[in-house]
Amino acid sequence: MKQTVVHPARAVVLAFFLAILAGTVILTLPAARAAGEAAPLMVAFFTSVSAVCVTGLVLVDTGSYWSVFGQSAIMVLFQLGGFGMMTAATLLGLMVNRSPRLRTRLVTQTETRSLWVGDVSSVGKLVFQVTALSQLAIAAVLTLRMRFGHGMEWREAAWSGVFHAVSAFNNAGFSIHADGFVRYAGDALVLLPVMLASVVGGIGFPILNDLRQRCRDPRHWSLHTKLTLSGTLVLILGGFVAVLLFEWSNPATIGPFSVAGKLLNSLFISVSARTAGFNTVDIAALTRETWAMHYPLMFIGGGSAGTAGGVKVGTVAVLALLVIAEAKGHSDTEAFGRRVGASAQRQAITVLVVGSTIVAAGTVLLLRISHFPTDQVIFEVIAAFGSAGLSTGITADLPVAGQLVLALLMFFGRVGTITLATSLVIGERRMPYRYPEEHPIVG
Structure with a gap:
């Protein structure tokens, strides 16, 4: 009997899509809204997409619009989205290596280069341990700080x-605060743990696994770990220095802070820009140069x-190495021996081209159906695709069609690049022949 095998990339897309649908249904329940009424379908759908795709773009204030039940549902959704993506990306790479043509490979080639084929049964357990321990530690620190440093009741x-x-x-x-983390702009005991959690969660499980096994011997770290770190x-x-330069004297952002406050908030803005999505200043008040950064x-x-x-x-690092090798006239792209x-290299180029195409298409669509300036639209599109969640304040004012475009960008940005990379590896094959080589003019 023939067995029907679901393509792993399709399984990830389907899982995220079903999670979004389930979240939409839950958030339309009257109990999910603070007012005790059913939320509009578009609000529930957009919030569900943003949560599952761990983006953070919202149409309404999370803390006041949703009830504790609704906020809990949102937290579960982005917990599943983050944990599910870590597990799915790791397992996808291992599943690639279990295919008959590739089973002799000992190390995965894309998202899980530091994991051996025999790790399949333990991947979920290790990811869960990292997630649980990190979140519990950060939650304990934040709880104590908000209780004793900001006068909140224990609950x-x-x-x-x-x-x-x-x-x-x-x-x-x-965030359940209407102003995000603006109220904590001068509190290092809140901002530093949040930055740490963002970096640890976003650095990638293969690297955490590699560091755990070889923390005392950097020489044996995988190339993926070295490039990513x-x-x-x-x-x-780079982002930290750019924010300091462009915002130092901006009275609407970090200008009024002390030197220590400027350093702290510039670092937070730089870390948050890489998909954490929190803000300690008004994003709309940043200079155009900082937006461009x-x-x-x-x-x-x-x-x-x-x-x-x-x-x-890792994708951009490989491309940077390729450019450097070409500039030096080297035939091989090398790093760290x-x-x-x-x-x-081909996969990195493809992912970058496809990602750039999606961003360009999304920008053109939003410009067509909205009246906002180009720089704000570009910011919103890249924030959605990159799961950054930062906004210049135009998300809620976009027409429904524009909000749907953002929802689609969030979905593509979250599952698109990993499924594409995996599909490329699975579909890789050697042809029994090669055409004569010819060099077209480039540049």
Whole structure:
């Protein structure tokens, strides 16, 4: 008997789609809304998409519009979205290696390069342990700080601590405060744990697994780990310096802060731009230069097989190495004493081109159906595709068609790049012949 095997990429898309539908149904229940009435279908659908895709874009204020039940449902949705993506991305890579043509490979080639084939049965358990321990630790710190540092009652402090810890680790960008984290702009004991949770969740499970096994021997870290960690450091520091330069004297953002406050908030803005989605200042008040700095940070996102979105740091790192090798006239693309395979280079180019095409198409559509300036539309589109969740304040004012476009971008951005990369690996095959080589003129 023939067995029908579901393509792993299709399984991920279907799982996320069903989760969005379930979340929409739950959020339309009267109990989910603070007013005790059923939420409009578009509000429930958009919120569900944003939660499952761990983006953070919203049409209504999460803290006042939704009841505790509704907020709990949203938290469960972005917990499933973040945990599910980490597990799905990890398992997809391992499933690729279990196919008959590839089963001799010992290490996966895309999202799970640091995991061996024998790890399949333990992947879910390890991801759960990392998720649970990280979130519990951050929730405890935030709860204590909000109780003793901000005068909240224990119940309110505990709920705020848990909600924001889960949201931060999953890079979801949801907050139950109407002003986001603006009220905590000067509190390092709140902002630093949130940044830590965002980085740990978004760095990618394969890297966490690699660090756990070889934490004392960096020489044996996988190339994926080295590229992602170094790329992450460059992006965070680059964004940090850019915010300091462009916002230092801006009276509407970090201008009134002390030097320490400026440093803290600039770092938070840089980290948050890479899909965490929280804000300590009004995003709409940032300078146009800072908006432009957000574009690449949101588009690139975090590490593979993590809770962050974007085209991933590893993808851009491979492309940067390719450009450097070409500029130097080297035939091989190399880094840290290793040669990057040609297939990885092709996959990185494809993911970047497809991601750029989706962003360009989304921008054109939103410009066509809305009246907002181009720079605000571009910001919104990249924030949706990169699961960043930051907004210049136009999301709720977009027409329904524009909100649907954003919902589609959030979905594509969350499941599109990983499923595409996996499909490329599964579909990879050697042809029995090769055409004569010819060099077209480039540049």
